Amino acid sequence: MTLPMPVELCVNGERVSAAIEPRTHLADFLREHLNLTGTNLGCEQGVCGACTLQVDGVPTRSCTVLAVSCTGAEVRTIEDFDADPVMAQLREAFSAEHALQCGYCTPGMLATARDIVLRLPDADDARVRHELAGNLCRCTGYVGLVRAIRSVLDARKTAGAVNRT
């Protein structure tokens, strides 16, 4: 075992400092040290997307990022999005369109979905599907997921059009 190292970062708006082993990845740090268990771990090799969360405003795999490398970073986990308006839309759409069943992929799926909605407002269904390739869901077959994200993209476009007139 190597000596613990200090890490100081911002998690869900709060400053956190801890001493951890360098090999601790961000997901383990959040789950084991901060008890933020909303972030799920699947493959731990960057393939399944279950652990996707937001680091410095962009989606990131928390299993392939060392916690010590996040010093100074702003981390947002699924627990921090209760009041987020886009995530509120996505949650409702996921429920309405059956975009989840067991729920294991959902925190990572929502992090990716939110990025699609904000970064690619003009995405067609094929693009949404392409962007979801990095988040494995073995319950829904993706049809519900694409529909849910489609409905949020459409709703925001309509709202935007109304706001502009």
Next chain:
Amino acid sequence: MKPAPFDYRRPDTVEAALAALAGSNGVAKAVAGGQSLGPMLNLRLAQPAELIDLGGIAALRECLDAGTSVQLGAGITHAQIEDGRIPDPSRGLMSFVARGIAYRAVRNRGTLGGSLAHADPAADWINVMALLDATCIVMGPRGQREIAQRDWMVGAFTTALADDEVLLGVRIARLSPGARWSYYKVNRKPGEFAEAICAFVDDGAQGRRRAVIGAIDGAPFVIADAGALIERWDEALAHRHLCEAGLEPGTLEYQLHAVALRRAAAALAVFTGEGA
């Protein structure tokens, strides 16, 4: 799985990184975005005694647009290239390729230099840089040196970069306004590692008419003069190139690369600038 224990350092200058590498007696491994090394650490395929994290070095994220060429810092992420947030010497080729690398969450952290130093034959940048004949710029204890692309990748996961050196960036000659390109990748699903990569660039104004056959056992196979294949698709000539690239007729690998080469050539013929 979890990584085996290692020590960790995060220098904020190239000089400090070089000093850390020099002081480690060859047991340290440099890491940038960690999107290839991270999984290898978790799977314990790699068990370095020490990690030198280059992610804190702002100088590695600098780009220089010199007109006829563009220098891109090794720390530039795939997402930055995808979004066109950096100068593009390639008339959209690099942005198109970036969009197909792994997944957005990976592209947000994975870097151009990290990918080139990792030198996975199935990765994208190693093939694109071979196609564009880029120059790698490297800093070490003996100073700065430049490595031509044909000398960069020695074999699978092996480069000319010494243990005590750091890749600073790459210099890429800018394509002419009328240049065309195509890039065709075979993979089982978007974002997976490629089973075959073939690409063309046709820059008549500069006399650069090149092709690569990539995702093979070693370094990409470069067709330095692909003019004949660009002018007219020639099955026998393509076959000769595929054999020279080390692909054995009758195998699945040969067939996948043959299809990729033909489709890349077809895509070049109808080049729109939008992608292959």
